Amino acid sequence: MSSQDIPEEKHLPSEQGDAHHGAVAVADDPFADPGMPAHRPRIQDIDEAAAKRSERTVALMFVLSMLSTIGFIAAFVTIPIDKIVYIFPIGKVSALNFSLGLTLGLALFLIGAGAVHWARTLMSDVEIADERHEIAAAPEVKAQVMSDFRAGTDESNITRRPLIRRTMLGALALVPLAGVVILRDLGPLPEDKLRKTLWAKGKLLINQNTNEPLRPEDVTVGSLTFAQPEGLEEEQHDYMSQIAKAALMIVRIQPEDIKDKKELEWSHEGIVAYSKICTHVGCPISLYEQQTHHVLCPCHQSTFDLSDGARVIFGPAGHALPQLRIGVNAEGFLEALGDFEEPVGPSFWERG
Numbered sequence: 552m553s554s555q556d557i558p559e560e561k562h563l564p565s566e567q568g569d570a571h572h573g574a575v576a577v578a579d580d581p582f583a584d585p586g587m588p589a590h591r592p593r594i595q596d597i598d599e600a601a602a603k604r605s606e607r608t609v610a611l612m613f614v615l616s617m618l619s620t621i622g623f624i625a626a627f628v629t630i631p632i633d634k635i636v637y638i639f640p641i642g643k644v645s646a647l648n649f650s651l652g653l654t655l656g657l658a659l660f661l662i663g664a665g666a667v668h669w670a671r672t673l674m675s676d677v678e679i680a681d682e683r684h685e686i687a688a689a690p691e692v693k694a695q696v697m698s699d700f701r702a703g704t705d706e707s708n709i710t711r712r713p714l715i716r717r718t719m720l721g722a723l724a725l726v727p728l729a730g731v732v733i734l735r736d737l738g739p740l741p742e743d744k745l746r747k748t749l750w751a752k753g754k755l756l757i758n759q760n761t762n763e764p765l766r767p768e769d770v771t772v773g774s775l776t777f778a779q780p781e782g783l784e785e786e787q788h789d790y791m792s793q794i795a796k797a798a799l800m801i802v803r804i805q806p807e808d809i810k811d812k813k814e815l816e817w818s819h820e821g822i823v824a825y826s827k828i829c830t831h832v833g834c835p836i837s838l839y840e841q842q843t844h845h846v847l848c849p850c851h852q853s854t855f856d857l858s859d860g861a862r863v864i865f866g867p868a869g870h871a872l873p874q875l876r877i878g879v880n881a882e883g884f885l886e887a888l889g890d891f892e893e894p895v896g897p898s899f900w901e902r903g
């Protein structure tokens with residue numbers, strides 16, 4: 552289209568020489584508001600019998616939802632976990648999983664379907680135009696909103712239709728029970744497992760490299776020895792969880808270099824035994840600086856001073872490494888004189 556084809560009134564302002572006014576001559580609104588379509592009453596609006604039928608349909612869905620929730624609980628309690636059934640076209644499935652999924656799915660679906668049917672057939676469907684306004688509402692607008700909300704509540708008939716109200720409340724109240732019941736599948740409570748390790752009075756300290764009981768003369772100044780409790784075997788099914796709590800590191804320090812009085816009491820001739828599990832987030836500590844008696848966790852560089860109660864001297868760890876009280880038995884082997892007196896490993900859960 553050439554400039555000659557453009558109608559006179561549609562020329563841009565600059566072309567008309569009136570750009571300084573900043574206004575554009577606009578033809579009559581090309582997108583006139585078509586307005587609201589005329590409201591067409593539904594059958595339920597004019598026929599009370601049809602409204603009653605819809606009400607019963609909605610109530611039926613809520614009642615079926617309640618039954619499905621009860622079915623979920625019954626399935627959870629009665630169906631054995633190892634029962635397999637054939638379901639066409641899925642094939643062989645766990646009867647318990649299938650029943651739980653089906654009943655819980657139905658319970659939720661029926662609540663949703665009931666609410667949608669209620670809204671589409673019984674709640675008011677009169678369209679309302681809402682003019683745009685500023686986000687911060689004036690007090691009178693807020694009052695209007697509350698008044699509209701109350702009007703909406705009235706129009707939903709929730710007060711006039713107690714059958715729907717009660718069955719809906721019943722369905723909504725029951726459906727969370729399904730979530731409560733499956734909490735039981737979270738497994739047994741940890742009880743004191745996080746606070747106890749395999750160490751106990753009389754348990755020998757076993758060298759993790761040689762698998763032999765340690766004698767004091769095996770631990771030389773400057774060396775770092777890793778030990779585990781007597782009786783713990785790699786073949787045990789819970790070996791990893793037990794060693795993760797009971798892993799020990801042993802060093803020998805000249806008794807006169809030990810600054811902490813309790814540490815000295817719990818040692819044997821300068822041999823001290825500490826948990827190897829970092830108190831930050833539980834990495835195994837493996838780096839020993841023999842001149843300073845510092846041990847370093849490789850994960851986030853927490854550093855502990857083994858000559859001063861294994862207190863934290865650097866890094867994010869929250870508290871000192873737990874010490875194991877040790878002694879020597881009648882045969883001359885190093886033994887524990889009890890369990891750790893505080894939980895080993897990350898400290899955030901016990902300090903909360």
Ligand code: FES
Nearest residue numbers: 829831832848851
């Ligand atoms: S786990 Fe040891 S410093 Fe983070």
